[in-house]
Amino acid sequence: MKKDFKYCKESRVMRTSRVFPNDVNNHNTLFGGRLMSDIDQVASISAAKHSRRDCVTASTDSVDFLHPIRPTDSVYFESYVTWTGTSSMEVFVKVIAENLKTGERKVAATALLTFVALDDNNKPAPVPRVIPETVEETKLHETASERAKVRAERKKESKALAQFISMNDPWDYRLEMMENAYM
Numbered sequence: 001m002k003k004d005f006k007y008c009k010e011s012r013v014m015r016t017s018r019v020f021p022n023d024v025n026n027h028n029t030l031f032g033g034r035l036m037s038d039i040d041q042v043a044s045i046s047a048a049k050h051s052r053r054d055c056v057t058a059s060t061d062s063v064d065f066l067h068p069i070r071p072t073d074s075v076y077f078e079s080y081v082t083w084t085g086t087s088s089m090e091v092f093v094k095v096i097a098e099n100l101k102t103g104e105r106k107v108a109a110t111a112l113l114t115f116v117a118l119d120d121n122n123k124p125a126p127v128p129r130v131i132p133e134t135v136e137e138t139k140l141h142e143t144a145s146e147r148a149k150v151r152a153e154r155k156k157e158s159k160a161l162a163q164f165i166s167m168n169d170p171w172d173y174r175l176e177m178m179e180n181a182y183m
Contacts, residue, residue: 004128005128009137011079012079017038017077018074024070032065035095039077044057045079046080046091051128053117057113059155060112063110065109066106067097067108069097072100074100075096075108078096079093082144085148090144090147091114093113095111
């Protein structure tokens with residue numbers, strides 16, 4: 001019998017990697033896009049562990065780059081589910097850079113992503129609620145419902161904006177501008 005709840009720690013994922021020359025930009029720091037891809041990967045595993053279902057990324061709610069990550073650093077990722085809706089899960093990811101020569105550690109980035117669990121027909125599926133235990137987990141859990149409201153409002157605004165976004169090919173813009181000039 002499936003239980004209707006899980007603890008945050010049951011979805012915890014930890015991964016450490018190195019920064020190699022092809023991972024850095026012209027400032028000799030880790031590419032932001034590379035970091036975002038790694039964040040999405042570990043977060044997706046947390047969502048799947050929590051729901052034991054296929055999951056899709058519904059949104060990347062925030063990625064905050066706090067300190068640059070350099071080739072002299074290892075990069076530690078830790079993710080876990082902090083809050084659940086009916087079929088959605090908020091996943092927190094912290095990124096810690098550790099200088100491999102000095103041992104100095106810094107929280108280099110934090111991120112919050114939302115995933116939706118899917119059933120066998122690729123429709124949203126229910127997920128267990130989540131129970132926090134640590135101070136960090138509790139703080140994230142207690143503040144999650146407000147973030148969910150903000151996400152819902154942002155999605156509504158994005159859908160409204162999408163009504164005005166052109167899907168024309170670039171060469172069609174001149175024609176569109178000419179047509180609008182004669183109206």
